[in-house]
Amino acid sequence: MIIRREGVTLQNITDILPNFNFKGDLIDCREFGSGHINKTYIATYKKDDGANQSYVIQQLNDTVFKNIDRLMDNVFAVTSHIRKHIKEYGGDPDRETLHYIKTTDGKKFYKDSQGRYYRAYIFVKDSISFDSVDNAEIFKSSGEAFGKFQRLLADFDADTLYETIPDFHNTKWRYDNEFIPAVENNLSGRRDTCLEEIEFVKAREKDTGVLVDLIKSGDLPLRVTHNDTKLNNVMFDADTKRCVCVIDLDTVMPGLALYDFGDSIRFGANTAVEDEPDLNKVSLNLEYFKAYAEGFLGEAGTALNQCEIDNLAFAAKMMTFECGMRFLTDYLNGDTYFKTDYPEHNLVRARDQFKLVADMEAKMPQMKQIIKDITQ
Numbered sequence: 001m002i003i004r005r006e007g008v009t010l011q012n013i014t015d016i017l018p019n020f021n022f023k024g025d026l027i028d029c030r031e032f033g034s035g036h037i038n039k040t041y042i043a044t045y046k047k048d049d050g051a052n053q054s055y056v057i058q059q060l061n062d063t064v065f066k067n068i069d070r071l072m073d074n075v076f077a078v079t080s081h082i083r084k085h086i087k088e089y090g091g092d093p094d095r096e097t098l099h100y101i102k103t104t105d106g107k108k109f110y111k112d113s114q115g116r117y118y119r120a121y122i123f124v125k126d127s128i129s130f131d132s133v134d135n136a137e138i139f140k141s142s143g144e145a146f147g148k149f150q151r152l153l154a155d156f157d158a159d160t161l162y163e164t165i166p167d168f169h170n171t172k173w174r175y176d177n178e179f180i181p182a183v184e185n186n187l188s189g190r191r192d193t194c195l196e197e198i199e200f201v202k203a204r205e206k207d208t209g210v211l212v213d214l215i216k217s218g219d220l221p222l223r224v225t226h227n228d229t230k231l232n233n234v235m236f237d238a239d240t241k242r243c244v245c246v247i248d249l250d251t252v253m254p255g256l257a258l259y260d261f262g263d264s265i266r267f268g269a270n271t272a273v274e275d276e277p278d279l280n281k282v283s284l285n286l287e288y289f290k291a292y293a294e295g296f297l298g299e300a301g302t303a304l305n306q307c308e309i310d311n312l313a314f315a316a317k318m319m320t321f322e323c324g325m326r327f328l329t330d331y332l333n334g335d336t337y338f339k340t341d342y343p344e345h346n347l348v349r350a351r352d353q354f355k356l357v358a359d360m361e362a363k364m365p366q367m368k369q370i371i372k373d374i375t376q
Contacts, residue, residue, distance in 0.1 A: 013041050013057060019110045020101050020120045022055055023047050037061045037250070042123060054123035055101065059116055060109070065250060068117045070162035072108040075249045076100060077160070078153065078224060085152045095124055096245045127235040127244050133268040136291035138231070138241065143295025145234045145243035146226065146264060150257050150296075153224040154303035158254040161224065165251060168227060169259045171208040171322045175201070179329045188334035194347055200354050201325050211256060211311070211318060219307040225255030229264040257304060261296055261312050262319030265289055269316075270356055275349045282355040284363055289316070290370045297374050309375055313367035317360040324353025 014029055024045035032042035039059040044052050065071050079100060083093040093099065099122040103110045109119045133139045167173045183191065183198055191198070214220040226233070226246060233248040267274075269288040272281040293312065301309075330337045331346035340346055360367065 013043075013059075016057065016110065016112065016118055017043055019103050019118075020055070020057075021104055022053075022101065022120070024053060027052070032056065037064055054125075055120050056123050057118060057120045059118055060250075062117055065164060067162065067164075068109060071164055071250060072100075072119060074161050074164065074252050076108055078156070078249060078252050081156050082149075082152045094122055095127070098122075098124075098245065098247055098249065124235045124244060124247070126238045128238045129232045129235055131232050133231055133288065136287055138236075139268050139288050140291035140295035141236065141241070141243040142229075142231050142234045142268070143264065143292035143297075144299050145246050145295075146229055146260050147296035147299030147301075148243075149226060149246045150223065150260070150300040151303045154300075156224050158222045158224050161253050164253045165227075168251070168253070169255055169319070169322065170212060171318060171325075172212045174322060174325060174329075175205060175208045179325050182329045182332040186332060188332055190332060190334075190347075194328060194331065194350070197328050197347070197350055197354060201321075201328065204321060204357075207318060207321065211258060211315065214307060214311070215256070219305075220256055220258070220311070221305065221308075222254045223257050224252060225257065226260050227251035227253065227255060227263075229260045230267050256315070257300065257308055258311055258315035259319060261293075262315035262317075263323075264292055264296075265316035266320040266323060266353070266356070268292060270352075272352065274352060275345060276352055277348050279351060279355045282352055283359045284356060284367075286363060286366060286370070289367060290374075293371055293374055297371075301375060309371060312371050313360075313364060316367065317357055317364070320353050320360065321357045324350045324357065327353060 014026070017026060017029070022043070022045055024047040027044050027046050029041060029043040032040050038061050041057045042054055043057055044054045047053055060068055060071075062068055075098070079097050082097040083099070086093045086096045100108070101120045101122065102108060109117050111117055130138060179201060211220065215222065226249070228248055228251050233246060235244045235247055236242060237244050265284075269285045269292065271283045271285050272278075276282055297304075297309075327338065327346045327350035331350060335346055338346055338349075
């Protein structure tokens with residue numbers, strides 16, 4: 001939802017391609033995908049054996065990501081680790097994780113004369129993606145994908161990763177350093193239009209420190225986290241519709257497995273879209289919650305400790321609350337971060353998230369029981 005920096009032209013991209021170790025002769029290149037951050041293209045080459053091979057090329061947004069070098073260190077380290085484990089169990093590493101391609105001079109990305117950054121990886125063959133959760137089985141499969149992501153990286157030292165966006169899911173920090181100043185400064189002059197929403201957030205201040213305190217106490221371990229677990233960041237097999245691999249690793253960094261689980265539920269188990277103005281349509285779909293939890297825990301369960309398992313349901317509420325607080329903060333600041341389509345858009349989004357939080361609070365005993373039933 002961040003406004004994307006202006007990208008380069010298709011002709012510029014074809015000039016960039018020779019700088020990567022692609023195999024074969026170029027036969028097609030076109031813009032690809034619908035991402036808001038990076039500009040993406042797909043190039044298809046005919047190899048010497050006559051088969052086609054497609055590669056994804058992205059112009060990276062260095063306005064959002066300040067240190068491209070460290071970011072690419074992250075994604076190469078994580079994908080290399082996953083590939084190693086996939087090979088150990090006889091899987092297909094070119095389908096089950098992203099395979100990044102280095103430049104002709106052995107670097108992890110290419111920087112052109114205009115200071116623009118590019119990276120490339122092999123397109124996951126015979127795969128598709130979905131933009132919305134249309135049934136419980138698809139959502140369960142996405143849970144399997146992110147659960148497997150956790151399992152394959154359980155022995156990776158998360159402290160070695162660069163923190164791409166500092167304090168990204170530090171809800172306490174966001175409350176103290178972003179939300180409260182936004183309320184006090186009232187830069188947009190809108191404070192009187194959202195007093196009820198402000199009080200909703202303030203009434204839950206104590207919740208903001210729960211996960212952070214469990215990290216400090218050592219009860220919750222830092223793990224490699226994806227931090228953008230929406231459905232279209234999972235590739236599915238085109239025929240079976242089962243998960244193949246997780247993509248879009250720009251926000252991979254140290255965090256909690258709970259963050260990824262919670263944000264998936266926030267996005268996928270809401271009975272309404274994120275900016276639904278009719279709050280009567282907004283609620284937690286317990287069937288979808290159960291399906292995702294079954295998929296996630298079925299793959300990651302043995303990699304998680306008991307404290308993580310015990311806080312999965314709470315994390316779903318916390319990530320939803322944090323997102324709503326961020327929308328409200330941006331509304332108070334005059335819509336400087338999230339892209340909006342109309343003046344009240346961020347307030348509508350915040351109300352949607354807060355309605356979902358309230359429904360989760362009412363259903364918390366059922367959510368916890370579902371987790372307990374799965375893990376017993």
